[in-house]
Amino acid sequence: MEVLWAMEQDGKPVPGRLGLSESLADQTDNMSDNSAYITVGTSSGKEMFPIHRTWLAQFGLLTSLMIVPLVLAGCDSTPAPKKEETENAKPAEPAVPPEIQAAADALLGAETKVLVFGDLAKNGKQQLLVANVVTKTPKDNITGLIVTRAVIAENDEGMWAEVFRCDEHLKNSKGYLGMTPIEPVSGWRLQFEQDPVLGLSLYLTPVKGMDDKHVLPIGVRWNPKTKRYQSLDRTYEQFLGESATLSTMRSQLK
Numbered sequence: 001m002e003v004l005w006a007m008e009q010d011g012k013p014v015p016g017r018l019g020l021s022e023s024l025a026d027q028t029d030n031m032s033d034n035s036a037y038i039t040v041g042t043s044s045g046k047e048m049f050p051i052h053r054t055w056l057a058q059f060g061l062l063t064s065l066m067i068v069p070l071v072l073a074g075c076d077s078t079p080a081p082k083k084e085e086t087e088n089a090k091p092a093e094p095a096v097p098p099e100i101q102a103a104a105d106a107l108l109g110a111e112t113k114v115l116v117f118g119d120l121a122k123n124g125k126q127q128l129l130v131a132n133v134v135t136k137t138p139k140d141n142i143t144g145l146i147v148t149r150a151v152i153a154e155n156d157e158g159m160w161a162e163v164f165r166c167d168e169h170l171k172n173s174k175g176y177l178g179m180t181p182i183e184p185v186s187g188w189r190l191q192f193e194q195d196p197v198l199g200l201s202l203y204l205t206p207v208k209g210m211d212d213k214h215v216l217p218i219g220v221r222w223n224p225k226t227k228r229y230q231s232l233d234r235t236y237e238q239f240l241g242e243s244a245t246l247s248t249m250r251s252q253l254k
Contacts, residue, residue, distance in 0.1 A: 045134070103160045104130040107151050121222035122201040127163070129200065131190060144191040146207060152229060164229040166190075166204060169246065170218065177231040178240030179218045181206060183197040191217065
């Protein structure tokens with residue numbers, strides 16, 4: 001259908017443009033029922049434009065087809081997990097066998113936590129690391145565990161025997177480990193790691209001295225030559241010997 005339009009000026013119809021000579025009334029009569037009209041004001045009068053209802057219907061259908069996928073996408077989308085929930089999600093700790101927990105309780109009493117067990121020294125024997133862990137408060141911005149006592153024990157023909165102890169000092173069967181503070185320590189920050197070749201390594205820092213950022217942890221690892229746990233020098237490569245006595249000895253832990 002042709003696009004028809006006309007102008008009104010002083011209430012009188014003006015012949016249509018585009019070569020059309022019909023009056024506005026004639027144009028209106030000739031338009032079919034499927035046309036609608038809009039009137040647009042201009043500086044010289046008013047202009048009327050026919051708008052086909054078929055085109056309006058097609059436009060409405062197209063708009064609906066564009067909106068529906070957006071609505072469905074919004075309904076089907078699953079909100080991403082919050083960062084805090086992701087960070088707080090931790091893997092479940094392996095179950096501790098009853099005989100291992102019984103050995104831990106025999107070493108340090110009830111409520112002793114088993115931190116790790118297995119062939120810790122890579123010497124073919126079963127060992128376990130247990131500790132009395134202090135619950136940290138939200139104000140404690142400390143990495144690692146806070147412990148008052150920790151023990152490594154080895155299973156020798158069905159009997160568990162201590163091979164390393166951390167309480168007020170660091171000790172093994174030969175005496176006090178090198179780098180052990182002379183003053184008694186009431187709490188330690190304990191960190192540990194396992195290497196497939198070197199085995200278990202401990203890193204212990206007195207909690208009282210942790211305000212000083214220059215205080216380095218004391219490293220402890222199994223020495224395959226001496227066949228016992230010994231402390232390491234500041235490079236964490238060379239083993240240090242033990243001392244049979246300390247110049248000052250006091251006991252604060254009961």
